[in-house]
Amino acid sequence: MNPDSSPQAAFGARLRKSRQAHNWKQDDLSALMGFSSGHISAVETGRKMPTLRFSRSADAAFKTAGTVDTFERAWRELRLGTMLEGFPEYLGLEAHAVEIRLFEIGIIPGLLQTPAYARALAEGDVRRGTITPEQAAERVSVLADRQATLVRARPPTMLVVMDESCIRRPVGGAEVMKEQLQRLMEFTALPNTMLQIAPYNIGERRSFNLPINLLTLPDRSMVAYAESQVQGHLDREPTFVLSALSAYHQLQAESLSQTASVDMIHQV
Structure with a gap:
């Protein structure tokens, strides 16, 4: 997988590189993070989007929490990657x-948008092919966080x-x-x-x-x-x-x- 192909691929490549640097198998990391080895494999290969909980668990496992280059920070950059500059x-x-x-x-x-209104707008963008269904769900989630x-x-x-x-x-x-x-x-x-x-x-x-x-x-x-x-x-x-x-x-x-x-x- 080319880590330069997308932010999601870069996240997965970094996770795999960090795991291999510790000479851990996916089962070893699974025991530390509380996620299945299949889930870890899917994130490493870009087949599954990481979540905030997953990212924080990775930081705990690799002891990167509190540093300037955490997995949580990479996740937030990935999450906001479809948004306009600024x-x-x-x-x-x-x-x-x-x-x-x-x-x-x-x-x-x-x-001021309701969840249903926000979803309707996002689904319209999905139908036009400008964003993926996953990006649409993330867009609605970001809006809910803003309102909170x-x-x-x-x-x-x-x-x-x-x-x-x-x-x-x-x-x-x-x-x-x-x-x-x-x-x-x-x-x-x-x-x-x-x-x-x-x-x-x-x-x-x-x-x-x-x-x-x-x-x-x-x-x-x-x-x-x-x-x-x-x-x-x-x-x-x-x-x-x-x-x-x-x-x-x-x-x-x-x-x-x-x-x-x-x-x-x-x-x-």
């Missing part, structure tokens, strides 16, 4: 942000503006959309949130033509993340970030109030 770094910042501002076009923002980081003792303030297309575009069928729109209304009832719809009729006054995320970090610094269909970009440069923040404020002023936005969601 997005893995953005996720690390998002998990610690004290304020999150989102603007989205066409689909409900990921942090927001459920903490002091959750971040979340300000969300969605283009009207987000709630008008049907995804996954009527029942999935009904559940998703109900989730949006539950979101508006939280004490740390605000949701606004940017209606179609604001026309050219809509200040963004692409989705954008703005994070305020604990030290009050800000970062912006924007992406196209094929590329993501994380920006810390103050001039750009402050310009984006100003445009976001203008967008909020043009958008419906939260009360009017909830009324529109009810109508849909």
